[in-house]
Amino acid sequence: xxxxxxxxxxxxxxxxxxxxxxxxxxxxxxxxxxxxxxxxxxxxxxxxxxxxxxxxxxxxxxxxxxxxxxxxxxxxxxxxxxxxxxxxxxxxxxxxxx
Numbered sequence: 001x002x003x004x005x006x007x008x009x010x011x012x013x014x015x016x017x018x019x020x021x022x023x024x025x026x027x028x029x030x031x032x033x034x035x036x037x038x039x040x041x042x043x044x045x046x047x048x049x050x051x052x053x054x055x056x057x058x059x060x061x062x063x064x065x066x067x068x069x070x071x072x073x074x075x076x077x078x079x080x081x082x083x084x085x086x087x088x089x090x091x092x093x094x095x096x097x098x
Contacts, residue, residue, distance in 0.1 A: 016041050029072040
């Protein structure tokens with residue numbers, strides 16, 4: 001298997017990762033927004049996935065200097081490149097496809 005395919009598969013195969021990416025592409029940026037958008041994801045799992053996506057260079061964690069501190073996640077340029085992959089997954093899964 002080509003290295004690029006293997007690395008991408010390792011990142012995307014984790015449960016909830018594709019849903020988190022989709023939500024991020026749709027404009028979700030705060031922790032509780034992800035919880036509402038993704039569904040029944042445990043908070044510790046969401047934290048782990050957000051950290052993994054940040055470490056992979058897909059999401060950027062931004063902490064604002066407010067009281068209480070405000071944390072947002074934004075897609076990086078590299079993360080935005082995954083939108084075409086998500087669109088292809090969506091198109092493949094549409095009803096009526098053979």
